[in-house]
Amino acid sequence: MKISANEIKPGTIIEYKNDLWRCLKSQAVKPGKGGAFNQVELKSITKGTKLNERFRSSETIEKASLDERDFQYLYSDNDNLVFMDSKSFEQINVSKDTIGDDENILKENMEVKIEFHEENPLIVTLPKSADYEILETEAVVKGQTVSSSYKPAIIQNNVKIMVPPFINQGDTVSIDCHTREYIKKAN
Template sequence: MKISAIEIKPGNIIEHKNDLYLCLKTQHVKPGKGGAFNQVELKSITKGTKLNERFRSDETIEKASLDERNYQFLYSDEQSLYFMDTKDYEQISITKELIGEDEDLLTENLDVAIEFYEDKPLKVNLPKHLEFEIIETDGVVKGQTASSSYKPAVIQNNIKIQVPPFINQGDKVVIESASREYVKKVS
């Protein structure tokens, strides 16, 4: 599917120079002289190399047509992660490199979306918000206010985050999967 170069957004996968690239960052630039362009930072999905490209606003780019399917995370071993298709219960395994550092956010039975290109898994999309239990946190320091300061906490899978002072050990919280920041306390 052809899209305008201005429409490229972070997270898009495009076909460029006979390879598939994941868009990491974009910056729309309109100089005082000359035409507008989109400065795009790309990462090759197959090679892992990064590339900075400048696309003029009148250019069109081929956006990779991906097939997104819903899966449920089952378990992992040293090299692979195992998922089950929620429609036909077929299991697949993917390498840990595909998900990268987001692997520690996976919990048993978590629903994810996996994007495929020609039946090859390319990208694992986690839900925007995830719920975790606070395993460990410091006590409240006298004089702290909920609006001005946060304290360190550890959630499941030994992930360190910052939480408001009113959060205690054993509380359930929602975090944003992309930034790993506290969103709210689950009542």
């Protein structure tokens, strides 16, 4: 599907120079002389290399057509993560490189979305939030700190987050899967 160069925004995946590229940054520039253009920073999905490109607003670019499906995380197997399709129950292996640091907050049976390009998994999107048990945190001495301060805590896979002082070891909390920030104490 062709799109105007002005429509390339962060997160957009395009086919360019025989590769798939994800837009990291884009800036529309309208110079005093000459035509307007879109300055974009691209990262290759397959090679991991970066590229800065300038597209004139009159140009059209091929937007990659991605197929998004719901999956459930099952387990980790050496260099791969195993997911099960929520509809067909078919299992697939996804390279750990595809998900990156988000692997640390995956938990069994977590519902994720996986985007495919020509049956190759490209992007694994975690849910907005998930509940985790606090494995370790510091005790708070009464009157020691102001109530708005946070303290460090550790959840599964040694992931460190910041939690309010009233959270104790063994409590379950909801965190934002993308920013790794505390949302609320779960029941």
